[in-house]
Amino acid sequence: MTDVAAGVLALGVALFLGVYLVSVLDRFVSDLVAGHGLTANVFWAGPRRAVLLLLQQPSRTERPDAEAWAFAPALLGALGALGLATIPLAPELPLADNADGIVLFGAAMALVMVAVFLHGWSANSVFPLIGAYRFVALALSYEMPLALVLISAALPAESLSVGEIIRSQTDVWNVIRQPLGLPIYMVTVAGLAFWGPLRLPDAADLSGGTRAEVSGPALAAWEVGRSMVLVAAAAMGAAAFLGGWLGPWLPGVVWMGLKTLVLLVLIVWSGHHLARVRTERFVVVAWVVLIPLALIDVFLSGWLALAAR
Amino acid sequence: MGVTSHRGAGRGAVRDELRRAVGKIAAGSAVPVFPMAGVGGRDAARRIRLSRRLEVVSSPRAANVLLIAGEITPRLLRPAIRIHDQASPPRATLFLIAGGAPEPDVPSKPEAGSNTEVAAVESALRTHAIRDRFFPFAGLVHQESEVEAASRALHRDLVLAERATEPAIQPDRPPLPWRGRGPYGHGGKGMTGGAPYGRPLPERGNDRDGLQLDRLPLRIGPFFPPLVPGLLLDVELHGDVVQAAELGPNPFSGYVGASATCPFMRALASPVRIADLELSRARSHLRWLSDALHALDLSALSIRALALAERLEADNVPLISAELARFSRRLERSRTLTWATRGVGHIRVDQVGDTHGPVARATGVEADARCDDIEYLALGFRPIVHDDGDAWARWRQRIGEARQSLRLVTQAGDRRSGGAGIVEDPRGMIRLQTHTLDSTSQLLPELVTGREWGDAVLAAVSLDLDLERDARLTSVIEEGR
């Protein structure tokens, strides 16, 4: 039981740190790109905004589906937490190492579609609704490449456990063994957390998309939930492709944190540099380019894994 | 006072203290502002992006402070009131009314004032009247420089509960009574029942592929953030495809007079320094660039572009020029930007018609009033032309023209141009004699019809419309008659 308590505590700390880090990084990159000077404000802006939103009143629309509207941000956050729970942050942390971890991660990330769709649909308003349907198109397109590159990462380990996948990278990381894997995975991460060029459901041309009608605590919860999904996805990227906790000199959990940080910086950077792509263009690219590439990745990885036996 | 109530009071005091402490944390955050631009308020509403203390939000729901910059004309009033009521409490409104501080009951009489000054005072008086009648609790500033401090003060008082939130102006009730039965109630017979929202189900109509789909009529504007202020667009959506679009009336018509501050308007009547004209043109294109980047969710890059525009002065042209060169290289190399804009909002040459300016030149039409100007020709001016006619061509066109303008500024010296009743302003050719109006905005419905909503918005953004300019040209031409 203490193991479980320790695991839950570690998960909570990791999530909290991760979400805070995302807010700091986002503000930092934004200030840097905008040409503002850098101040200590980057550390406080996120928490201050969260407190401000908690003081705001929630908004009402005409005949919303109130239950689903309240449920959506909670579900998004829970899925982020569940996704992170499948990843052993260090070999010593016992809770996470689930024999089918990568499938559980995939299931959690598939349900993100439900959370975002409900968030947009239940407001009973035009722009959120368009955002919701946009996300369905986006999610159905990135879902397949995501599943395929994660399966490729699992092939050399001959296991669906994330811990085993990390251990299988002792000699060489998957990012080198499967050069196609990480780039495809990072595209799907941007889709999962609808960040950067794939910020389609919450886009400015929809006046905020699925969050156009949301204010106050619900908006704060939505932003936090989105960051949690981003953190979980980045941590999975670090585990599946960058060797997770493996690394010399430093303790495992530090390596894990550093690798996750690198991927987070990449995604947050893209959010301030890369223009939002058109839904249609992304769907075409995902089906015509990403899925075939991901299939090649699966075949090559399987062949290499068989050859190594 | 009993013991229990005393303890209750003590607990209340603790709660107030806690509320205050939390409020103080929140008061330090950037103020979520939703700007609404009326007549003459567009630049000020845009410039709040530059402030780090203010944060422009994309939806009024998330705003604490609503900034109303410039005059609210009658056609803008009802939308402004609706947006006010949509903002989640606590909320406050801040009016920016430029042009002095006339007391509503003491009509100021500019003794030696020109027509323009009289018009400005009248405009301010009208806005004061609207504020008094509909927004009695709203804050008020007269200078753009005061907006930041006033917004912060409003925000601070709101979150510390020292200022009451503004009540809704209109009653909050559905436009028609709910007729469904039960908690959601489909209310009627058959599968879809009657008309639970009190209005009929959408009619169906042919979509672009010949399928029958539900039609959703929708009025966009005049404060829809990605589009230009004042643009009213009645669209009919099939899902997220624009099935039909119609341009609404220009809310600024009749409320904009000739402006003495705009160098292009002055150049119609008398020669103006080419350096001034070109600086103004470059600023305008950079401001457009900022808006366009904002519509693509690149808010940080948008701030960068706007900072270039606002810093640009005659004495720092080489510096800004170099920065713009770096910036434009980066944009033109951006693959996602080309993905987002290439092929979007394509204009054919035969559609150009009465459209001038960068939009026409990005479609391959080499029309530019500067080509006929001996002073410009002496500077070696040749218009930039792109052939593609899509949004990406217009992006490159304006960035290229901004850089060209900066080059002209450095070469122009004291040369002057204008006075012949014809001038090329950043959006097109203005000719007094022929009384033709630039028709860029008329292109819009054709351009967005049959497009997905995202493409439609990017196409509209790429046109760089300015409804205030349209209204001004109309009034100038009418004055000329």
Added chain:
Amino acid sequence: MTIGTDHAPLFADVLFWMLAVGSVLAGWRVFRADSMVRAAYWLLASFAGTAGILLLLHARFLGLILLLMMAGEMTIMAAFMVMFMMNPAGLNPMNMVHQHRTAIIAGVGAFLGLAAVGVFGEFPARPLLDASQVTADLGVELLGDSMMVFETAGVALLATMIGSIALAAHRGRFGPADEGSEPPALVPEAETVRPGDSRDEEQS
């Protein structure tokens, strides 16, 4: 997941009953919901309960895959229902139940039949020795003796998917989708007539 009958039988029993009752309740809500989207997601909730029971049975891979697939399936189902029904975006409340008598008889009959199998059927009692072996056994089954069946079905499904995408794609058979396209006329070289276009033609 470390949930298993071998650890705490009582805990597992309580969990099983919660999931089972929750599944049935969610299934009941499917028919009480007044909107296509809500009905689809209640069905997803029902499936989630079933997935939980599969996890309890140590069929972890099956349980998780059920969840993973159903998340997408239900959303697609909702989208398709919305597309086919005259109900804008599934926002208007509507009656989700029709053909009451047939539906009730079929539903009760199926439930009783399955319940009878569950209660009276003889299930083999083979204790699971190594839980981690389940997924591997499943893989051997799928790619061993039953490989032919699954591969045939899989390739057929893939071909269907590719075919439908080719039809629905940007450059479909009716021309580029974003320029608007029309189905060909029924008679060769006749003019295309869209459904509902006759009125416009009379005017012009």
